[in-house]
Amino acid sequence: MPMHRMPQSGDEPPGRRERKRQQQLDHIADTAWALFEAEGFEVVTMERIAEAADLSKVTLYRHFPVKEALLRHVFHRELRAAWPDIQPELARAAPGRARLARFLELQAAWCESRRAFLLPYTRFRLSDSRLPAEGRERSGMEAIFSELIAQGQAAGEFRADLPVALLAMHLQFAHLATLLRCLTDERLALADELATMLDLVCNGMGGRS
Template structure:
């Protein structure tokens, strides 16, 4: 059986290009004028599409800026699903998150230019709420990946996912806060990586201890 996905069609590519153009245009407008000051109509006009097209790609205005949810979900599923032999699911996730931190990619990486984006999110209650929702969605994705990777521990998957992402979010917010206060990205990355390594190892150890304790009590 061949599980290789079919290559995207021309229609798929055009849709992806339109979606990216809308997101790029919206991001520029939000950064320039503020999230609440920009209307969907203005975004549609600047992207040279209809408002219907905008809503077809982004039912929520917040997702035009916070548009990397699907990419983050794939990052998690690929990390767990493609882990090396002998590598634990949370160990694979930790490795991938550390690898991303060493890049300047918008998803998980650090660069001085990101501070303007982070400040925009921090200043908008609507964007902060949507960011929290996205974390919850990713928590569910990770929980399902952990359950599939270790079916006999399905009952522990939700807790492990919640702890792992809470640990990562704490480390990321600490690093982002330092940069928002003026510390260059180059001075933040190593501390962030150390925090991710330390906290996710602690989560994995805590989950293992809880499982062993529960087994002893049965």
């Protein structure tokens, strides 16, 4: 099964007003990210971001109610941009567990490069999950897991008696639990823990013969 571009909301070309809005959001997020990297996430205030981005606090809070929402914008944009670029790398792995494992290796490397910012982002995403579905901003991970699982099913590597959405949901929860565990214990290597998680998801808790 061929690899596809990660599904996104609103695939039709945006209108001029929407393009301007996205440009403003990107400008604010880029300004905030530069400040976070230079001064530290905890130190930077929303007022500092508004000043550096040359906009009013009212405008900033209308688009981003908290600092963590700025991290969400940056990280989700990076995932959308990276997905097409890693297709050749993923295609070199066999569909199914091997391809999922390669994706998790790449994702672990990205997480390590953003480790200092991932805990506040993840906690924010957990609070965001309490909103109705239409009020959430999807990261894209669910769509990625769904596609990789569907490829594994088509290749006969994963069971096909359960829907992709259900399998992707279980994998996503296991992935999130592993990420949180590693972010709260610096002794743990995320790549190793994700590999263990994938083994548990694929093989269950049965004893080895």
